[in-house]
Structure formats: C-alpha cells, structure tokens
Amino acid sequence: MAAPKVLISDKLSDAAVQIFKDRGIEVDFRPDLGKDKEALAAVIGDYDGLAIRSATKVTEKLLENAKKLKVIGRAGIGVDNVDREAASKRGVIVMNTPFGNMITTAEHAIAMMFAVARQLPEASASTHAGKWEKSKFMGVELTGKTLGVIGAGNIGGIVCNRALGLKMKVIAYDPFMSQEKADKMGVEKVELDDLLKRADFITLHVPLTEQTRNILSREALEKTKKGVRIINCARGGLVDEQALADLLKSGHVAGAALDVFAVEPATENVLFGLPNVVCTPHLGASTTEAQENVALQVAEQMSNYLLDGAVENALNLPSMTAEEAKVMGPWVKLAEYLGSFVGQMTDEPIKAINVTYDGTVSKMNLKALDCAVIAGIMKRTNPDVNMVSAPVIAKERGIQISTTTQDKSGVFDGYIKVTVVTDIRERAVAGTCFSDGKPRFIQIKGINVDAEVGQHMLYTTNKDVPGIIGKLGTLLGDNKVNVANFTLGRAAEGGEAIAIAYLDAPAAPEVVKELEGTGLFQQVKPLEFNVA
Numbered sequence: 001m002a003a004p005k006v007l008i009s010d011k012l013s014d015a016a017v018q019i020f021k022d023r024g025i026e027v028d029f030r031p032d033l034g035k036d037k038e039a040l041a042a043v044i045g046d047y048d049g050l051a052i053r054s055a056t057k058v059t060e061k062l063l064e065n066a067k068k069l070k071v072i073g074r075a076g077i078g079v080d081n082v083d084r085e086a087a088s089k090r091g092v093i094v095m096n097t098p099f100g101n102m103i104t105t106a107e108h109a110i111a112m113m114f115a116v117a118r119q120l121p122e123a124s125a126s127t128h129a130g131k132w133e134k135s136k137f138m139g140v141e142l143t144g145k146t147l148g149v150i151g152a153g154n155i156g157g158i159v160c161n162r163a164l165g166l167k168m169k170v171i172a173y174d175p176f177m178s179q180e181k182a183d184k185m186g187v188e189k190v191e192l193d194d195l196l197k198r199a200d201f202i203t204l205h206v207p208l209t210e211q212t213r214n215i216l217s218r219e220a221l222e223k224t225k226k227g228v229r230i231i232n233c234a235r236g237g238l239v240d241e242q243a244l245a246d247l248l249k250s251g252h253v254a255g256a257a258l259d260v261f262a263v264e265p266a267t268e269n270v271l272f273g274l275p276n277v278v279c280t281p282h283l284g285a286s287t288t289e290a291q292e293n294v295a296l297q298v299a300e301q302m303s304n305y306l307l308d309g310a311v312e313n314a315l316n317l318p319s320m321t322a323e324e325a326k327v328m329g330p331w332v333k334l335a336e337y338l339g340s341f342v343g344q345m346t347d348e349p350i351k352a353i354n355v356t357y358d359g360t361v362s363k364m365n366l367k368a369l370d371c372a373v374i375a376g377i378m379k380r381t382n383p384d385v386n387m388v389s390a391p392v393i394a395k396e397r398g399i400q401i402s403t404t405t406q407d408k409s410g411v412f413d414g415y416i417k418v419t420v421v422t423d424i425r426e427r428a429v430a431g432t433c434f435s436d437g438k439p440r441f442i443q444i445k446g447i448n449v450d451a452e453v454g455q456h457m458l459y460t461t462n463k464d465v466p467g468i469i470g471k472l473g474t475l476l477g478d479n480k481v482n483v484a485n486f487t488l489g490r491a492a493e494g495g496e497a498i499a500i501a502y503l504d505a506p507a508a509p510e511v512v513k514e515l516e517g518t519g520l521f522q523q524v525k526p527l528e529f530n531v532a
Contacts, residue, residue: 004070004306005046009034010053012075012295019299023307025049041065049073049302052081060086071095071305073298076285079315088316095301095313099154099392100294101285106158108284109203109233110166112257115278116229117142117201119255122276140200143167148199150215151234152177152187153382153393156205160187171195174397176381178351179423181398196223201231207382208235218243226252233259233284236266245270248277259284314387328364331416334431334439335369337453337529338418339376341429341441344527345459346377352400352421353377356430359414362405370403373418379530415442441487447498449489454502457527462520464490464497471520472499479511 003026008017011031020027028047033040034056044050044066051073052058058072063086072082074096087094115121118139126133147163149156152174160170170187173195182189192215195202202224206212216230216239230253232239241262247253248271255276261269264282271277285291304310311317335355355373357366371387374394378385385393394401408414417430430443431453441451444459458476462468469488476483485502507526515524 004048006049006051006302006306007033007044007047008051009040009056010051010075011055012051012053012299013292015292016051016075016295016299019296020303023303025303025306037062044069049306051075051298051302054078054081056081058082058087063087063090063092066090066092071302073302075291075294075298076101084316093305093311093317094315095298095305095311096315097294097297097301098313100297101287101290102154102158104287104290105233105284106155106162107287108259108280109155109159109205109231110162112231112233112259112278112280113142113147113201113203113229116231116255116257116276119276121278142201145169145200146171146198148173148190148195148202149187150174150192150195150202150204151206152182152185153205153396155234156203157185157396159203159205160185168201171198174349175347176349176378176397176399178349178398180351181396184398192220193223196220197225199224199228201229203231204234204238206234206238208237209381209383211381213237214240216240216244218246221247221253224253227254229253229255229257231257233257236260236262236264241270245274248274317387328368330433330437330439331361331364331369331414332372334433334453335372335416335418336376337439337441338416338429338431339373340379340529341376341444341527342418342420342427343377343380345427345525346420346422348422348424349397350377350399350420350422352402353394354402354404354419354421356404356406356417356419357414358406358410358417359408359412361414361416362407366403366405369416370401373416374401377420412442417443441500444489444498444500445491445496447489447491447496449487449498449500451487451500452485452502453529453531454484455529455531456503456506457529458501458503458507459523459525459527460499460501460515460521461523462497462499463522464492464494468497468520469499471518472501472515475515475518476501476503476507476511479508479514481505481507481511 003024005026006020008029017027017029041062048068049071053075060083069092071093077096077098079096082094084094119137123137146169149160149172152172163170164186171190172187173190173192179189218240221243257278259280260282301312355370371390375385375387375390378390378393412432415430415432419426419428431439431441433439439453441449482504483501484504487500490497512524515521
C-alpha cells in the first residue's frame, strides 16, 4: 500500500515536517501555496491530508477537487477558513489543536491589562518622540483591584490563576462553572450584572455565539463602575465597539485593550486613535512557543489518523474505529441530539451528567457516545467544541460525568437516556434509533413520546386541558410556520403535557412571544439541531 501523502500549504515549522517524514508519510512542504487558491485547487486531488494555518481557505469549491482527501489539520484553534459542512459531507475529517495556545493567549490578556493600566504604548511613543512627559502618564496598580473574568474555561482559567498571583481579587461569570470548581480555582462565582458593577478590570474569554455576541452591549457597559478598564483578547463582536468608544470619550470607561475586532483585518475602527486604547492585530496566539506547539500537535494528530485511524481533536467525528462507525453512526447522532436537547433547555450551571445505556447500545463504544452527549450539551455555549475536547471542558468546569449500563428493560432493543443535574432541577430525555437508522426522542421529563428529530423544532409544556392543540396549530398557521411532524405526550389526564413540533423553518421570536402571551403555555422553547 502506498504511503499517505500530505500537503502543507501554510508555514509550519521544520520539526512538524520532520514528524510526517519520520512516520513514513510522504510530505510536500509548500508554505506559500495556500495564498494561491487556483494553484492549490490544481494539486489538492493528489493528497490524503492537508495541513494548514489561517492563510489557506478550504472552500466547498476546493473540496470538489480533493478526491483523495481524508483529513484537514488546522494548526491552531480557529477553523473559520474551513468549510466544515462541505468537508463533513465529503467524509473529510477536520482537526484542530484547541489547547496549544492557551497559555500564550492568557499571557497576552495579562500583558494588555498591564499596558492599559500604565498607558505603556502612549508613554513609549511619547518618549520615542523626544518628550519627557512623566506627569502625563499616571497609571493604576493591579494589586488589590477586582478583575472580572467573563468565561472561566481553558484560557479564562489561566487568566484567573495569573491574576490571583498578582494579588488581584478575581470574580468570574461563567454559566457552566460549578461552585465547587470556582472554590477550587479560588475565585468568586458571580452573575454578570454583579461583575459589571464591581470589577475594576473586565476581561473576556468566551467564544462568539448568539448568546455571547455583544455581551458587553451599551446597556451592559453603562452598568460598569466608573473608571473600569476593558480587555478583549477573545473574539471580535463580544463588545459593542461604538458604545465602548462613546463611554471612553465620556470618561466612564478609563481605558480599553483589544486584540480582536468585529471586522478583521481592522484597518479602521471607531476605537482607533482614542487615548488610552491599546490595540494589537490579533496577536493572542502569536508566540514562538505557541506556533511551534500547534504545528507539532497537528502533525502528530494527522499522522495518527492516516496511519492508525485514531481520531483526535476532530470537529466533525467522534473517537472511534472505522468498523465501529458503521454500526454506531446513528447512535452517535442520537447521543448528540439528546445532549443538544438538554443543553438548549438548561440555562443554569450543570453539576452532573448521567448517561444510561440500555440493551444493544450498552455493548457499544460508550466512550465515543459519552463524548457525543457532552459535545451536544456544550455546543450551546461553544459551537467549536468537539467530541474529544468536550469531556476535557466538562472536567475543567467541575461537571461530574457518570455512565450506567443495563440489560434490555423495555419495549425497545436499546435506548439512551441523558439526565443533567443542576442546583435547582434534574432534566432527562431519552431516545432510540429505529431500524431505518433515524433517531427518535421517546421520553421527555418521564413522559412518553415518539418524536422524529428535525433541524427546527418547537417544544412546549402546558396543563392537559382542551383547546391547546388547536391554539398552537392555529397560531403557527397564522404566522406561516409549517409543521412537518407533531408529537404529544402527557403524564396523566389533566396533568402536565408536552408537545414537540418539527418545523420547516425556525419559529421567529415574535411567534414565540405570541405563544407565551396566550397564557396557555408554561414554557415555549425553540430548538435547533444540526441535522446532516
């Protein structure tokens, strides 16, 4: 059998190239090819693997020429330059290296905090210009100040640790961080409004999602204490840049340090030129050590997959062998759907996740299924999480994971039940795979149902009284929302009842508000599932 062939189309270190060679993989190192999309498209069909950084754009059009391609390895965490959906449809695994630049990014946030506290860039420029304006640049100490950390995951956790070493008081807002984890880290777990009111410095370490977009909105920024300083080394779009500029001009915000912007490359921005605003061109991961680490990691991961079939840090495939994938595919998808359901339904921090495997599924690769469940739960707040990194993130947040197996105990040959535990409730959902391979929800909150999983769904709860179904159907129809499938269930006559509608299009916010306004429903929740 011919040796696998890998193309490196961006700049990777010589040591990374050597890893491929030492493993017996044929490698072409063409670090400038990624900038020429036509030239890349002309040769991509010859390769089993493609190793990239950010310059190479892996589009659907490029993938049409990649007939042999099995794996794409991104040296770094961000994969915005890869069309993951197109890659998945073509059976191409997309890997990244999510943990190689954590320390570097955290250190950059700390450096930016020092820079804005002491006005270092402006003082340096002034001194370079031959001025000696010692009295102009009056700074503030970090010692004793309160640092508000929004997002206490991998990078945010490191920032917390470093800040405690600087003798700062650290408060953290992270909906998925348990109290036990906060206690272990030595930080105070708070709600966002409390953080805004108390923090002298605020640093962001969350991904950009619909939930986090403009998390520091104008309204949020106006709640901060006068003299606050804002640091963002996470993602552009987390801060309302115009609002921040206005509050900097008014003096409410004393300073800001940003490594990321809503539009990049940022050649112009409303914040540019303002006093005591430190800006860097997305340098969070730009250290020699980090770039070397992610390059070596991606070379090892790709080699392991191409030679041994091992899957590590894949964004679109769980860890399993090729033989297992044939049998487990539908069950893996079901596990992710069940996790996604409870993840979307749960707003408060999750303390524990229990997964029960019954019947035939209890004999399968449960580690891969566990990872699929956890990834489904975590994707609500971190869309880039994968089935390898999800358990690590859950562990770092202090979430307890337990698994139970049992012999066939009901009418189904096998099923999976996912239960999440928070400080105020338990929430459970179960599902199975029918003979056609299609996943189904079969029980929610202990109520039996039979619901086909669709991309757009609407979940409601209500008391079992006449007229609910008619009102729901009429209101959806009046708003031109077409129902593809509809399932009902109830605990007992006159008791709690639920409905799940599989829709052709998402239920708009105004439709949800109209349903809530009827007073008939205890809960109205739109749900979205990644149905391939």
